[in-house]
Amino acid sequence: MQATASFKRWLFRLYGPEAAPIILTQRRVYVLPTKAGLTYAAALGFMLIGAINYNLSLGYALIFLLAGLGLVALLHTFRNLVQLEIFPGHVEPVFAGDMAHFSLQLLNRRNQGRFSINLRFEGGGAVSTDPAASASTLVRLPLPTSRRGWLHPGRITLETRFPLCLVRAWSYVEPDMRCLVYPRPEKSAPPLPLSAAGESGGSRSGLGTEDFAGLRSHQLADSPRHVAWKAVARGQPLLTKQFAGASTTQVWLDWFEMPPELGIEARLSRLTRWLIDAHAQGLAYRVRLPGKEIPLGMGARHYQDCLEALALYGD
Amino acid sequence: MQELWLFASAGMSLLPHVEHAPIWLTIAVGAALAWRTAIWWRRTALPSRWLLNFLVAAGSAGIFLTFNQFFGKDPGIALLICFLALKLLEMRRVRDGLAIIFLCYFLLLTHFLNEQGIGVAGFTLATLVVVTAALASLGHGGRPAADHLRQSVLMLAQAAPFMLVLFLLFPRVQGPLWGMPADAYSAMSGLSDSMSPGSISNLSLSGEIAFRVKFEGDLPPRPALYWRGPVLSLYDGRTWRADARQRKVSPHDTAAGPTYRYSVTLEPHNKHWLFVLEMPWKLPPDAILARDYQLLSKTPVRSRIRYEAQSHLEFVPGADESEVSLRRHLALPANNPRTRALAEKWRQELATDEGIVRRMLDHFRQEKFFYTLTPPLLGENSIDQFLFETRRGFCEHYASAFVFAMRAAGVPARVVTGYQGGEENPVDGYMIVRQSDAHAWAEVWLKDKGWVRVDPTAAIAPNRIEAGLASAVLAGEPLPFLVRTDLSWFRGIRFRWEALSNSWNQWVLGYNPQRQREVLSRLGMREPDWKTMTAAMAVLCGLLLLGLVFWTLHKRIRIDPTVRAWNLLSRKLAHLGLARRDWEGPMDFFNRVALSRPELAHPMQAIVALYIDLRYGKQNDQSAQQRLRKLVSNLEIIAKR
Numbered sequence: 001m002q003a004t005a006s007f008k009r010w011l012f013r014l015y016g017p018e019a020a021p022i023i024l025t026q027r028r029v030y031v032l033p034t035k036a037g038l039t040y041a042a043a044l045g046f047m048l049i050g051a052i053n054y055n056l057s058l059g060y061a062l063i064f065l066l067a068g069l070g071l072v073a074l075l076h077t078f079r080n081l082v083q084l085e086i087f088p089g090h091v092e093p094v095f096a097g098d099m100a101h102f103s104l105q106l107l108n109r110r111n112q113g114r115f116s117i118n119l120r121f122e123g124g125g126a127v128s129t130d131p132a133a134s135a136s137t138l139v140r141l142p143l144p145t146s147r148r149g150w151l152h153p154g155r156i157t158l159e160t161r162f163p164l165c166l167v168r169a170w171s172y173v174e175p176d177m178r179c180l181v182y183p184r185p186e187k188s189a190p191p192l193p194l195s196a197a198g199e200s201g202g203s204r205s206g207l208g209t210e211d212f213a214g215l216r217s218h219q220l221a222d223s224p225r226h227v228a229w230k231a232v233a234r235g236q237p238l239l240t241k242q243f244a245g246a247s248t249t250q251v252w253l254d255w256f257e258m259p260p261e262l263g264i265e266a267r268l269s270r271l272t273r274w275l276i277d278a279h280a281q282g283l284a285y286r287v288r289l290p291g292k293e294i295p296l297g298m299g300a301r302h303y304q305d306c307l308e309a310l311a312l313y314g315d
Numbered sequence: 316m317q318e319l320w321l322f323a324s325a326g327m328s329l330l331p332h333v334e335h336a337p338i339w340l341t342i343a344v345g346a347a348l349a350w351r352t353a354i355w356w357r358r359t360a361l362p363s364r365w366l367l368n369f370l371v372a373a374g375s376a377g378i379f380l381t382f383n384q385f386f387g388k389d390p391g392i393a394l395l396i397c398f399l400a401l402k403l404l405e406m407r408r409v410r411d412g413l414a415i416i417f418l419c420y421f422l423l424l425t426h427f428l429n430e431q432g433i434g435v436a437g438f439t440l441a442t443l444v445v446v447t448a449a450l451a452s453l454g455h456g457g458r459p460a461a462d463h464l465r466q467s468v469l470m471l472a473q474a475a476p477f478m479l480v481l482f483l484l485f486p487r488v489q490g491p492l493w494g495m496p497a498d499a500y501s502a503m504s505g506l507s508d509s510m511s512p513g514s515i516s517n518l519s520l521s522g523e524i525a526f527r528v529k530f531e532g533d534l535p536p537r538p539a540l541y542w543r544g545p546v547l548s549l550y551d552g553r554t555w556r557a558d559a560r561q562r563k564v565s566p567h568d569t570a571a572g573p574t575y576r577y578s579v580t581l582e583p584h585n586k587h588w589l590f591v592l593e594m595p596w597k598l599p600p601d602a603i604l605a606r607d608y609q610l611l612s613k614t615p616v617r618s619r620i621r622y623e624a625q626s627h628l629e630f631v632p633g634a635d636e637s638e639v640s641l642r643r644h645l646a647l648p649a650n651n652p653r654t655r656a657l658a659e660k661w662r663q664e665l666a667t668d669e670g671i672v673r674r675m676l677d678h679f680r681q682e683k684f685f686y687t688l689t690p691p692l693l694g695e696n697s698i699d700q701f702l703f704e705t706r707r708g709f710c711e712h713y714a715s716a717f718v719f720a721m722r723a724a725g726v727p728a729r730v731v732t733g734y735q736g737g738e739e740n741p742v743d744g745y746m747i748v749r750q751s752d753a754h755a756w757a758e759v760w761l762k763d764k765g766w767v768r769v770d771p772t773a774a775i776a777p778n779r780i781e782a783g784l785a786s787a788v789l790a791g792e793p794l795p796f797l798v799r800t801d802l803s804w805f806r807g808i809r810f811r812w813e814a815l816s817n818s819w820n821q822w823v824l825g826y827n828p829q830r831q832r833e834v835l836s837r838l839g840m841r842e843p844d845w846k847t848m849t850a851a852m853a854v855l856c857g858l859l860l861l862g863l864v865f866w867t868l869h870k871r872i873r874i875d876p877t878v879r880a881w882n883l884l885s886r887k888l889a890h891l892g893l894a895r896r897d898w899e900g901p902m903d904f905f906n907r908v909a910l911s912r913p914e915l916a917h918p919m920q921a922i923v924a925l926y927i928d929l930r931y932g933k934q935n936d937q938s939a940q941q942r943l944r945k946l947v948s949n950l951e952i953i954a955k956r
Contacts, residue, residue, distance in 0.1 A: 026868060036413045043417050047424050052488050055618045056427045057824040058436055061482055062443070066420060068477030069447065071860065072470045079867040116455045130457075163454045163466050164447075165413065 017152075017176040021107070022086040024158070029082045029171045031074055037166035040070060070166060077167040080114050080160045084131065088175035089138065093307070095272070096148050096184040101140040102177055104156075106131045116162040121153050148183040148268065148311045182272060182307045183265070189273040192283075193257070194249055216240055222299065250296060251278045251285035253306075268310050275310070279303045289313055317456050318355050320449035320463065321406065321415050322348070325399055327442040328419040331426045331435070332396055337381050340393055343374070347400040354404075362404055370401055392425045412453045419446045433819050444468055476859050483835075484852035486845035487828040505584030506544050506732050506753060511554040512697060515732065516688050516709040519784060521750040524582055525734060526590055527817055528746040531576040535592065537736060538780050539628050541756070541768065542590040542748060544733030546607040550722075552648040553697060555715060555730045558607070572629035580621045580820065587611040589622060590733060590748075593768065594632055597625035606640075607729070608632055608766075619825055634765035636727075641760060644727035651698040651719060658723035668726045668761050672769055675720055679713065679774040682706065686776035710779070713771040714755040727760035731768070736783050742814035751784055876940045877929045880947045884922060887950060901927055915950075922946045 012030070033041065044063055051059030089103030102121075108114055108131040120126040124143040131137040143153050159170035218227060218238035228239040253274050258267050271287065278285040279298075286296040287306045292313075294306050326348065333341050354361060362370075374397035375385075382390040399418040405411055423439050423446075448467035452458075505525060507514065526542075547555035575592060589602055589610040598604055599622035603611045612620075647655075661671050685707040693700050698716045701708055708716075714730050721728035735754035737746040756770040773780045826834075835843035840851065885895040888908060895904045905923045909916035925943045 036410075039413070039417065043420065047421065050424060051427075054428055055489070055827070056424070056431065057826055058427045058431045058439070059424050060485070060487075061436075061478060061823070062420075062424055062427070062439065064481035064485065065443070065471065065474055065478040067481065068474030069470055071477060071856075072473045072863065075860075075863050075867050076470060082868065115458065130455075161454060163451045163470070165409065165450070165454045 012172050017174050019176060020087045022173045022175060024082055024084045024086070024171050024173070026078075026082050029078060029169055031078050031167055031169045033074075034161060034166060034168045037070070037073075037168075040066075040166050044070070069164075073164040073166045076163055077160060077169045080162045081117065081158060081169045081171060083110065084108060084114065084117070084158070086156075086158075086173055086175060087136075088177040091177055091179045093180035093182060093304070093311070094145055095182045096145050098145060099142045100145050100151060100153075100179040100181065101142055102153055102179065104139050104141060104175065105136050106139060107136045108133060110134070114162075115160075117158060117160045119156055119158050121156055124153075143179075145179070145181045148181050148265075148313075149315060150312070151179040151181050153177060153179065180308060180311055182311045183268040185273040185276055186266070186269040189270045192251055192274050192277050192281075193253070194251060219301075249283050251283050252288070253278070253285055254288045255290055256288065264314070268313055272307065272310055275303065275306055316460065317412065317449070317452045318406065320445070320452045320460075321403065321412055322352060322355075324419045324442070324446040324449040325403055325415060327438075327445055328422040329396060329399065331429075331438065332392060332422065335389070335429050336393055336396055337378075339377065339381075340374075340396060343377075344396055344400040347404060351403045351406075361407065367401060367405055370404075371397075374401065388425075388428055392422075392428070395422055395425060409453055412449075416446055416450050416453070419449075431824050433816055436823075444471060447471060473863060477856060480852060480855045480859065482826070483831075484848045484855070486848045487826070487831050489828050505582075505586065505750065506588070508545050508547075508557040508586070509554050510547055510711050510715070510730060510732055510755060512690070512693055512701075512708075512712055512715070515711045515753050515755055516690070518753045519688060519709070519751045523750045524813075525584075525748050525750050525752070526579050526581040527820075528580075528737065528748065529578050529744065530746065533573075533575075534739065534746065535575055535628060538773075539592075540736050541593045541754075541770075542734040542737075542752075543593045543595075543608065543610070543731060544588050544590055546605075546609050546729055546731050546758075548607065548644055548729040550647065550719070552650050552695075555718075557609075558643075572627055574625055574627060576623070576625050578621060578623045580619060580817075580825070581616055582619055583617050585615050585617055587613075587615055589616070591624045592626035593628075594626060594630040595624055596627050599624050619820060621821075621825060621830075631765045633760065634763065636760060636765070641727045644729055644760065645722050645725065647719065647722050651696045653696075653699045653703055654716070654720055655723045657702075658720045662724045668759070671721065671724045671726055672759055672761075675717060676769070676771060676774045679717075679771055684708070684713075684775050686710075686772065686779065710772040711755045713775060714757050717757045717769065717771040721757070721759055729758050729766075731756050731758055735770075735780060738783070740810045740814050740817070742810050743817060745814070745817050747813060754779075876937075877926065877943060880940070880944045881926055881930075884947045884950065887947070901930075918946070918950055922950065 012028075044066055047059065047063050047066075050056070051063055085107040087105040087107065089105050091100065091102050094100045104119070106117070106129065111133050113133045114131045116128055117131065118126045118128050119139055119141055121141055121143045124141060127139050127141055129137055129139045141153075141156065143151070145151055155172045155174040157170060157172055159168055161168050216239065218240045222240045226241050228236075228241050231239050251274070253271050255267060255271070258270065262270070275285065275287070282298070284296050284298045285306070287294045287309060289309060292309055294302075294309055297305075329344060329348075336344075353359075375394065378390055378393045378397065379385060382393070384390055385394065395418060399415065399422065402411060402415050402418060406415065419442075423442060426435065426439065444464070444467050447470065448460075448463040451463045451466045451470075452460075506518070545557050548558050549556040574596065577592070579590060581589065589599065589612050591610050594608060595604065595610055598610065601613055602622065603613065605611055610624075658671075661674050665671050665674060683706060686709070687707050688709060690701075690708045690712060691705045693705070698719045701712050702716050702720075711732075718728040718730050732753070732755045734748045734752040735756070736752045737748040739746050754772070756768060756772065758766045758768055761767050770780065822830075831848075832843050835848070840847060881901075888894065891912065893908050893911060899907070901923050905919055908919055922943065925939065925946065929939055929943060
């Protein structure tokens, strides 16, 4: 098994993640007949025996034309894949158990289209695409996730049987891509530990979304809903409206205040659930993990920071 | 869409078989196709598996009942047709589609068992384009129909050079590899080894080509064009038959006059005879000359063959015929008393055999005899009836009556059948001999002269020998269309077409091991055996493949010279750590470079200004492009300092 794997690694030149752009040069595109192709060859063999036996001169011509067609199909299939360029694209973080989608740009520099190219990760679903002529095509490759942390998708198999299904051309690429997988949110978690907020005292003056409290300079992570568009219209720089959350509750998501019998993953799972709920309810929250503490905050950026900290806990 | 392609493929592959398949099968397959189209149109469900199994069993049983076997040409084709039609009804997955396509390819091949003409080749090619387009549609269903068609034509065009190389160089093997099924050659027409009244006049209604002849040098005069075929010396009162017991002889008899060299391309007739001009002098190899000067091949002629021969028009064959043999040529059944009486009367009146022969011919000439394709039917004493009552007959009647009378008068005689005449095609110089040229004449044995040809038909209808059948028969007789002389424009077209199909036969269909060696040595290959042929084939196919690989990898992208110069600039500046960023416009790039390397600002300014003008302005001439190129090239020298 080990030997087969290392032979395969040597044969297909699989040396780990590659830098972009990945160009499918002719040395890394492989072609072999499909089962249909072998049947086709066998059928031609039988036909040839028939033509010899009955001295069918036109039969010879037909069989030789079909044999030529097989060779031409080999090249056409090869051509459909070769010189394709692959650029890794954006990967959206997902929760464990959800489907991760890896975006790839397929650049077809040829001024003819390519058709029916299938891409898939090992263990992932296949995606078929027709990269148009002299254009770049976006594909999103699904891969199921199970564990939190960085997901390295491994190699992608690109394959095509276009145009005649008689030949399969394929190539392996391993773009430098990874996906951040957040912990799986607990299904039936206890409610948000709002009571914990009371302990810090005076926390009700925190940031919220209800009462307007002034302007501050805009940050990239701020929601566009909070941009002071009127000010922008007057020619001022982007400003973000700040609101005082009269009813805003602070939530303190603390690793150490969880029931001691919970394991690491269970704690992370519950914290994730709470984070989701707190974010959805527009609450301000802070997260404390062993060796890491994220101060009070809210908004998309804060939410992602916290989730990332949970995802990468222990890395 | 894929379904439609598959329907079209199946339809076109099945169409040529309609003529040969059993009628019930044609009707059943037509119904199956209509049913399948209706299913597709109304989007209803395909028939269930058990129904299909039942239909397979029913179809196979029907074929077995029709042919009494499953092996052989016709039942095999019928089974293929049946399976193709039923597979259409079982079209669920891509795999079924592939099976349909492979069946179509097989059916295209089997059609060549029936016919291999130019028309068939053209239709097969058209079908091949459609079937291959159907195969392409299986590879990608979503493309428009025209794309599949274009793909198919492109790929077949690229495959054509391979076909040529393989066709020329693939070492040919003379079939058959195993015994042929008995029904392989059922439908061939031609002379047979027996002759009864009506057999040759029936053959004369066919315009089919019997053989073609190419003479080296002059053509013999038309009245001398007697193509010798089966010699019939046994008579049972109605039918003349060939004597199967024959010894082999060599053509040693005295021959004089000019030698005619020619090659004959004989259409298959499933019999042993080879036709040669009377009398053969040099024989083709693998041929046997029988005692009665019939030229025979060792195996029945089952495919179109070509042989060379030489003949002399003047000859004295069989002067040394044995007593036993001559007695055999006098044997007669005891009927036709009136003819016998007449012959015996002549025997007493006339002294010599020649005299009797002449007397008989005079009889034909002087009495009211007619030469016709539609003679009345004859009864038991057919020769009496013909000579004394009906007096209307075709060549077999005259030959038969003549030989009978000669034998009755004690002159050894026999019937010779074959072809008389031939028509030269002015387009390619080949002489065409048709079934309508079939003829029967007589030979009598005269002391010191051997066997002498006597053609009684020439006495009745000299035009038959001088100008052919069409001018000899009465007006209004049912002649084959191709033989008629009154359509000269049509004859011109026909000559061209027949010359074309002759070259097709000679060079495409007749490309056998012998022809292959001939062609290859003419192309400069010394001693072409299978090893050199295979090597040449591999090399040529490899070269073709290389050409196609080049086409495959060749990027057909023409980069604008302006852009190329600009890319060169970007690459050069990248060495200085000033790579142009993908999103950076020319001005931004220039500003950045000028800031970090002020010494480049001046030369860069000219380049950028020119680039902007070329790329976004109106300027678009070659000299400006060259100037840009030069500026960029010169820049390197400055940058290095």
